[in-house]
Structure formats: C-alpha cells, structure tokens
Amino acid sequence: xxxxxxxxxxxxxxxxxxxxxxxxxxxxxxxxxxxxxxxxxxxxxxxxxxxxxxxxxxxxxxxxxxxxxxxxxxxxxxxxxxxxxxxxxxxxxxxxxxxxxxxxxxxxx
Amino acid sequence: xxxxxxxxxxxxxxxxxxxxxxxxxxxxxxxxxxxxxxxxxxxxxxxxxxxxxxxxxxxxxxxxxxxxxxxxxxxxxxxxxxxxxxxxxxxxxxxxxxxxxxxxxxxxxxxxxxxx
Numbered sequence: 001x002x003x004x005x006x007x008x009x010x011x012x013x014x015x016x017x018x019x020x021x022x023x024x025x026x027x028x029x030x031x032x033x034x035x036x037x038x039x040x041x042x043x044x045x046x047x048x049x050x051x052x053x054x055x056x057x058x059x060x061x062x063x064x065x066x067x068x069x070x071x072x073x074x075x076x077x078x079x080x081x082x083x084x085x086x087x088x089x090x091x092x093x094x095x096x097x098x099x100x101x102x103x104x105x106x107x108x109x
Numbered sequence: 110x111x112x113x114x115x116x117x118x119x120x121x122x123x124x125x126x127x128x129x130x131x132x133x134x135x136x137x138x139x140x141x142x143x144x145x146x147x148x149x150x151x152x153x154x155x156x157x158x159x160x161x162x163x164x165x166x167x168x169x170x171x172x173x174x175x176x177x178x179x180x181x182x183x184x185x186x187x188x189x190x191x192x193x194x195x196x197x198x199x200x201x202x203x204x205x206x207x208x209x210x211x212x213x214x215x216x217x218x219x220x221x222x223x224x225x
Contacts, residue, residue, distance in 0.1 A: 008149065033213070042113070042199065042216035043152075087152070097214065099151040 002026045004100035006088050011106045012078055020073045020086050020103045028093020034062050034073045035087040037102065043087055046073070075105075083107045112136040113217035115200050121223045122190065130185040130220045132200030140205040141183040142214065143175060146197040158183065159205055190224045197221050 005023045012018040024032070031050040035043040049055055049064035049071060061074040075082055088100040112135045122128050134141060143155040157165035158177040172194075174186040183200055201214040 004151065035216075040218075040221075042218045045213050045215065048213065089152075095212070097154070101149055101151045 002092060002098045004088055004090060004098055006086075006100040006103045008101070009104045009106065011108060012075075014078055014080060014107055014109050016078050017074065017076050018078060018105065020075070020088075020105065022071045022073070022088035022100060024069050024071075024088070024090045024098070024100075026069075026090050026092045026098055029066060030091040030093065030095055032062075032064055032071050032091075033087075033089045033097070034071075035089065037085045037087060039084070046086075078107050080107050080109070113200060113202055113215055115198075115217035115220055117220055118218065119221045119223075121225065122187070123225050124190060124192075126190075127186070127188040129187065130198055130200075130222075132183040132185075132217055134181055134183075134200075134202035134215070134217075136202055136204075136215060138202040138204045138215075139180055140203050140212070141177060141180070142201040142203075143183065143185050144199040144201065146199055146219070152199070156185075187222075190222075192224050195222055195224045 003025045033048050034046040036046050037043040047062040049062050052064055054063045059076045064071045085102040085104045087102045089097045114133050116131045140159045142157050145153040154167050155169045156175040161177050172189050176184040197219045199219045200217040203212045203214045205212050
C-alpha cells in the first residue's frame, strides 16, 4: 500500500528552528508537496520538490531525497503565526496525490 | 484569498435532511476536487472532475452525490448522512497539464459539517 508518515505533533520555541520530517512509500514518484493549514482554514501551498536537494523560500526550506523516500520542511526564525498543521503529499506514478495526516506545530513564546 | 470559495462554511443537519455544498473557483483551472478531512487523518479524496467530466470516485457512498455543471463550479449533494460523515469537506482546484507533477492544488476554506 501507499503510505506517508509524519509526526503527529511538534512543539518549538519562538525564534528557533524546527524540522518536520516526512517519509513516503508510494508506487512511483512525481513530486512532493508541503502545505500549511491553520485551524479552520484552507490548506495553502508552501513548496514543491521533484529533484533531490534543498529548495529555499524565505524562512521556509524543503529538502528531498528520492533514494531514501524522505523529505523535510525546515522553518527558521519561528513566529507565533507559524503555529499550524503542515501536510506532506506525494504525487505517485498515476499522478494521484497521496496525503500524510499532517504535523501539528505548536509554537511557544 | 486563494481564489476558491465554499459555502456554507458551517452546516448542521439531521440524518434525514438533504443539503448541498457549493464550491466555486476563480482561477481558470480545469480540474476540481472534493476531499473529506477528519481529525488526525490524511485528506481523503472523494471525487475528481477534469474538464467537467468525473474521472474519480473513490468508493464514496451513494449518499454523497457530486455535480459539476461547468469548470468553475462544483457541488456536493448530501442526503441521509450518518454521524460518522461529520468532517471538514474541502474543495480544491488545479490546472491539469500533460502529466505534470506540478499541478498544484488550491483549496477553499472548507465546510464544517456536523450530522446529528
């Protein structure tokens, strides 16, 4: 079966750095997405990786290793507004999106 | 503002009611999706429409009935629901290319459904 694993919940301190990991086992791979979802709101697109390496976008970076079936989302200089759920999703060989259950990130002052 | 709107934002209904959820996308996309989101579970894809044609129906019970009159509008008709159908129902849209993995989906804010 196809599976996306990410931690259920993480806690970090304002101003610090946090890394949210995602591992996947899918039938084929055509890209990996990270979305942010604040409570009661729509998931919003953060990043897309299809090649190995690090993609940096301001305070957020996303890394991919296809050989390891692994990605992480790195958030720097954490702000209180970063408290949200972070969803990892992989496009499989049929171009279907397979979703993880999300990681709830709690930022403390 | 993501360009995808959903109404109503909240809905409480009894098991014998009939209601409809509405989604509209203002992004010029050619594909629309219905998802179910339950607490601590992955998003569950329910239905997909490409160019107004339904291309996926992921074993969704018949008490959920989708309708896509054009590329900008999507409905989910609900009837005789069960309490376990209570969840957040999300609509999304994307521009589907020639098997491009970068068909980023853009989501609406969802309808929080409670079935009593």
